[in-house]
Amino acid sequence: MKTLIKNIKSLVQVEDKKRLAVCGEDMAKLPSIDNAYLLVNDDKIEDFGTMNDCPKEKFDKEIDAKNRFVLPSFCDSHTHLVYSGSREIEYIDKIKGLSYEEIAKRGGGIVNSALRVQKASEEELYDDAMQRLNSMIKMGTGAVEIKSGYGFTTEAELKMLRVIKKLKENSPLTIKSTFLGAHGVPLEYRDNVDGFVDKVINEMIPKVAQENLAEFIDVFCDKGFFTVEQTDRMLFAGMKYGLKPKIHANELDYSGGIEVGVKYNALSVDHLEYTGKKEIACLKASQTMPTILPGAAFFLNMKYCPARDMIMAGLPIAMASDFNPGSSPSGNMQLILTFACVNYKLTPQEALNATTMNSAYAMDVVDELGSICKGKKANFYITKDIPTIEYMPYFYGENKIDRVFLNGKEIV
Ligand code: NIG
Ligand code: FE
Numbered sequence: 001m002k003t004l005i006k007n008i009k010s011l012v013q014v015e016d017k018k019r020l021a022v023c024g025e026d027m028a029k030l031p032s033i034d035n036a037y038l039l040v041n042d043d044k045i046e047d048f049g050t051m052n053d054c055p056k057e058k059f060d061k062e063i064d065a066k067n068r069f070v071l072p073s074f075c076d077s078h079t080h081l082v083y084s085g086s087r088e089i090e091y092i093d094k095i096k097g098l099s100y101e102e103i104a105k106r107g108g109g110i111v112n113s114a115l116r117v118q119k120a121s122e123e124e125l126y127d128d129a130m131q132r133l134n135s136m137i138k139m140g141t142g143a144v145e146i147k148s149g150y151g152f153t154t155e156a157e158l159k160m161l162r163v164i165k166k167l168k169e170n171s172p173l174t175i176k177s178t179f180l181g182a183h184g185v186p187l188e189y190r191d192n193v194d195g196f197v198d199k200v201i202n203e204m205i206p207k208v209a210q211e212n213l214a215e216f217i218d219v220f221c222d223k224g225f226f227t228v229e230q231t232d233r234m235l236f237a238g239m240k241y242g243l244k245p246k247i248h249a250n251e252l253d254y255s256g257g258i259e260v261g262v263k264y265n266a267l268s269v270d271h272l273e274y275t276g277k278k279e280i281a282c283l284k285a286s287q288t289m290p291t292i293l294p295g296a297a298f299f300l301n302m303k304y305c306p307a308r309d310m311i312m313a314g315l316p317i318a319m320a321s322d323f324n325p326g327s328s329p330s331g332n333m334q335l336i337l338t339f340a341c342v343n344y345k346l347t348p349q350e351a352l353n354a355t356t357m358n359s360a361y362a363m364d365v366v367d368e369l370g371s372i373c374k375g376k377k378a379n380f381y382i383t384k385d386i387p388t389i390e391y392m393p394y395f396y397g398e399n400k401i402d403r404v405f406l407n408g409k410e411i412v
Pocket of ligand 1: 328
């Protein structure tokens with residue numbers, strides 16, 4: 001089945017040769033072809049070019065883009081979108097002055113979500129998560145990483161991961177699964193965190209691996225959560241079972257999370273509000289993708305990661321939604337573009353690189369997604385009638401996407 005999309009105002013983020021990531025000053029470049037066509041064969045991109053070279057033969061389906069933009073779908077490389085209920089009451093506590101850590105200390109936050117997930121059935125969790133995925137598709141997301149982490153017990157963690165597995169089987173999105181057993185400390189382990197770490201290592205990881213439920217392992221390595229030493233032990237244990245590290249780091253302090261992630265060649269280290277010269281140097285000497293979560297920093301009103309310093313040092317930057325019920329209750333990647341520009345002073349081109357190519361790298365799908373490239377998966381969208389690409393982050397709060405294609409099929 002071949003589909004031709006013609007009369008594209010500009011086909012954005014094209015590449016002739018697959019790149020691994022976009023670094024430093026290259027992030028300001030967004031290779032595009034004006035007045036273009038795109039040819040899709042089944043679920044893959046077969047060809048593209050200017051309308052002058054558009055093939056003349058008849059295809060199974062022809063779509064007139066009517067002079068609108070076509071972009072590769074967003075890759076959302078960090079979410080916690082399997083959860084039960086919401087936490088707007090804590091949000092009010094936050095407005096009244098309590099910090100994220102204070103809320104966590106009194107059993108709110110992640111602990112609160114864990115208690116709810118433990119009680120929820122697999123079906124409820126699945127239905128709620130599928131609804132969230134479906135609205136993300138409409139907003140232009142084509143690939144999602146989803147974490148466990150609201151289980152706290154082995155049984156509830158496995159339940160979350162089985163839900164993610166079922167989502168993978170039934171959603172047209174490309175989904176990657178991360179085991180985040182060490183997301184918070186269960187109340188009964190408050191005085192024995194190492195005991196919980198042992199349980200993650202000796203009980204949870206082997207079971208996750210045995211059922212083949214995750215590709216990645218994550219740990220919340222930060223002040224008040226898990227130490228560098230505990231993170232080190234858990235990453236080492238996960239890697240023995242083939243789980244690639246991809247961790248929460250330096251959100252609440254200079255926690256050493258970046259360094260331990262790099263030590264184990266993590267795919268990404270995420271959050272990074274506390275990143276200084278030392279951390280930047282460490283990342284420079286690594287293959288690890290620094291990933292910023294602008295939604296969480298905005299929603300928790302935190303200090304912002306020094307994105308410009310990192311780009312000036314030649315680093316790549318990825319951005320993801322961190323969709324979760326506490327620190328970032330939104331999976332809207334178009335909003336992430338706006339936050340990237342307003343709060344981190346990224347240009348729209350840099351923001352698009354951060355949410356397509358670089359976030360694809362951060363979830364290990366850059367070989368098949370993140371750009372318009374021959375042979376890559378046909379996950380892309382046609383915009384509404386917008387004047388420029390800069391309009392994407394500028395006209396915030398509204399969906400600028402008209403038609404969505406995943407695996408070569410029109411979904412929306
Ligand atoms: O990435 N920082 C740790 N974990 C999540 C928050 C999860 C929650 O509050 O439920 C995050 O922001
Ligand atoms: Fe997170």
